[in-house]
Amino acid sequence: MGKNRECAESCIDYLALALVHHYRTQGQGPSLQAALDAVGERTGRQLAERYARDRPPLLDQLEAVKFVCKEFWGEVFRKAVDNLRTNHRGTFVLRDTQFRWLVRLAQNQMPAQVGQPLPAPLSKADLAADFLVLPCALVRGALAQLGWDVAVTADATSLPQVDFTLVIRQQPQR
């Protein structure tokens, strides 16, 4: 069932862009942050479930984070993380020097809807903040699926480089 099926890489870009655009312009319902958190976390869990299906549980912090840096990042963001640092007390910083989702997305914006005025241009930082909600939630969901409760934030002040900070809040129950 669809296991080795492929689609164009741009499909996921269009979808991520449409999601941000939808929740940015939606006058009612959940905030962009809340909605994309939920969408990404569910997807991250499902992906991690698939990628980690045939491996033993990752009970060591570093092993779990390495799985995210290599396998998860490689599949979802199309390259491995470039640099991993840790304070050895549950905080990890993952640096991606060419974060693929923003490289492509930040260059393009939705066209104006016909008959509506052009939206005001957004600063690069605002644009990045909205586009980072989904990737952060994907990573959080993946680790949640592996049993780790982790807070994920991202810093995109030096685009296209993005630093993801993972703070582990709770170990899996053994």
Added chain:
Amino acid sequence: MEMINAEIFTLTYGSMVRQLIADHEDVEEVNAQLDKMGFSIGQRLIDEYLAKSKTQRCSDFRETADRIAKVGFKMFLNTTATVANWNAEGTECSLILEDNPLTDFVELPEQLGALKYSNLLCGVIRGALEMVNMDVECAFVRDVLRGDDVYEIRLKLLSSSTEAYPFKDDD
């Protein structure tokens, strides 16, 4: 085209549909939002299609439908559709999909019988064609998730203004 494992796209789409269902009480509103999101995707996707498909300008609506089915679906979703059920005037046809990547891993519960799960696709087609000055209606009339044996998208040309086509022949 750069290709990726479709799983990430399919699962994100599914998660998005779930979110829209949570956001809106009315399933019809979910269908409308999917169509609207697709429309703005289509408006952008047409650029990539025109840049990368290396096809010539379509001479009529029959050719347009054929390109969507054979080139468009192939480029983006790595699947193809069959064009069928033309009306006599050549302004209405169906795109038949036996295989729809959006619905891998999906089963609809009974209470979502009115959900047009893949409605984004109709919006994409409408949005893309609008950018080349073709005004169309586009709707799912058969859906495997709702018990049919194939997916069928009905496509109806409302108007087109080829004069305003944004490309000169010598481009």
